[in-house]
Amino acid sequence: MSNAITVLDNGHPISFTFDATNAHHGGGSPGGVTHALKAMRAAFRLLSDTPLERREVTIVTAFPDPEDATRWKW
Numbered sequence: 001m002s003n004a005i006t007v008l009d010n011g012h013p014i015s016f017t018f019d020a021t022n023a024h025h026g027g028g029s030p031g032g033v034t035h036a037l038k039a040m041r042a043a044f045r046l047l048s049d050t051p052l053e054r055r056e057v058t059i060v061t062a063f064p065d066p067e068d069a070t071r072w073k074w
Contacts, residue, residue: 005040007054014054 004015022033040059044052 003037005037005044006051007044007057008051009054011053013051 004017006013006015008014016037018030018033018037021037022030025033
């Protein structure tokens with residue numbers, strides 16, 4: 001079993017691994033990255049048997065974001 005999450009980008013599959021995602025976010029919160037990837041994997045399986053289009057996924061979070069305080073677009 002792969003630890004990657006696969007989504008579609010305009011119909012083309014792309015995968016996000018723990019290492020790549022952790023590096024992208026600076027490596028300072030590996031527990032948060034693990035939690036996010038596991039939660040997304042579980043949710044994505046419930047939503048569809050096939051990879052989701054990444055631009056159609058919106059995650060609501062309690063953590064503020066400078067661009068939008070409540071939503072994170074993938």
